[in-house]
Amino acid sequence: MTVRLQSASEKILERKEEIAHFITVEQNKKFPDQLESLSNELLPMRIELVKVYAKALALEDVESEQKIKEWGIETGEECARIGTTLDAMLSEVPHYRNFIGEVLKEYAIEQGMGIEELYEMISKLDYIMNLVVYYFSVPYVDYQTNLLEQSRKEILELSAPVVPIMDGVAVLPLIGTIDTYRAKLIMEESLHQSVNLNLNYFVIDLSGVPIVDTFVIQQLFQIIEALKLVGVEARISGIKPEIALSVVKLETNFGQANTYSTLKRALADLVNMS
Incomplete structure (x- = not known):
C-alpha cells in the first residue's frame, strides 16, 4: 500500500496547479467581494496546500501531522492577516476533498485496485483533511483574537485621555x-x-x-x-x-x-x- 500511496501522491502533485486554479475560480464565484481581489495571494497558498495533501498521503501519520502543523501555523496566520474570513477558508475544504478524491478514484481504476484499498486511501485523505482544518483554524483564530484584544486595548486607552x-x-x-x-x-x-x-x-x-x-x-x-x-x-x-x-x-x-x-x-x- 505504501508504494501505491506514493504513486497516488505523485498523481496529485502533477495536477496541483489545476486543482488550485479550479478552487480559486469556485471560491471567487462564491465570495467575489472578499476573495477575488486576493486571488494572486491565495493561488500560491492553494498550490502549496495541494502539495501538503499529496505529500502527507505518502507519509506516516506522525510525520504527516508535523508537516501539516508547520504549514498551518504559517498559513493560518497569513490568511487572517490578509483579511480573509474563516468561513470562506473552511468552505474550500469540500473542493479539495472532491477534486483529490476524484484523482484517487481515477488512480484506483487505473491500477485495478479493490474497494478496500480505495477506502483506505480515502480514509487517510479524510484524516489529513481533519488535521488541516484544525491546524489552520487554531493560528487563524489566535491571530484574530490577538487583533481584537489589541483593538480593544487601543479603544480603551483612548477612553482614558489625560x-x-x-x-x-x-x-x-x-x-x-x-x-x-x-x-x-x-x-x-x-x-x-x-x-x-x-x-x-x-x-x-x-x-x-x-x-x-x-x-x-x-x-x-x-x-x-x-x-x-x-x-x-x-x-x-x-x-x-x-x-x-x-x-x-x-x-x-x-x-x-x-x-x-x-x-x-x-x-x-x-x-x-x-
Whole structure:
C-alpha cells in the first residue's frame, strides 16, 4: 500500500496547479467581494496546500501531522492577516476533498485496485483533511483574537485621555460606563501620566459617565488614594445629586477629596489658587 500511496501522491502533485486554479475560480464565484481581489495571494497558498495533501498521503501519520502543523501555523496566520474570513477558508475544504478524491478514484481504476484499498486511501485523505482544518483554524483564530484584544486595548486607552490644562494640572474626562478592565486602565493611566507630567492636581470629571454606582465610587476612591501616594491631589467634578447620595451611603474617605458639580467650577478653583 505504501508504494501505491506514493504513486497516488505523485498523481496529485502533477495536477496541483489545476486543482488550485479550479478552487480559486469556485471560491471567487462564491465570495467575489472578499476573495477575488486576493486571488494572486491565495493561488500560491492553494498550490502549496495541494502539495501538503499529496505529500502527507505518502507519509506516516506522525510525520504527516508535523508537516501539516508547520504549514498551518504559517498559513493560518497569513490568511487572517490578509483579511480573509474563516468561513470562506473552511468552505474550500469540500473542493479539495472532491477534486483529490476524484484523482484517487481515477488512480484506483487505473491500477485495478479493490474497494478496500480505495477506502483506505480515502480514509487517510479524510484524516489529513481533519488535521488541516484544525491546524489552520487554531493560528487563524489566535491571530484574530490577538487583533481584537489589541483593538480593544487601543479603544480603551483612548477612553482614558489625560489632558494637561496648565502647569501641574491635568483633567481626565471620563465618558461611558466603567467596568473592571477600564477601571484598572484608568488607575494605571492616571498614575503614569501624573508622574510623567509632574502633576500637583488631577481632576477626574464624571460628567459623561451615565451610571456611577457603588463599584465606580470604590474604584474612584482607590484612584484618589493611589494618586495621594505619588504626591498628587485628586479632585472630582461632575458630581450629580445621585452620585452625592451614593457617596454618603458608603463608609469611605471619598468625601475628603474636593468635589465639584461641574468641571468649570473645579478649574476655576484651581485658577484662583494659582
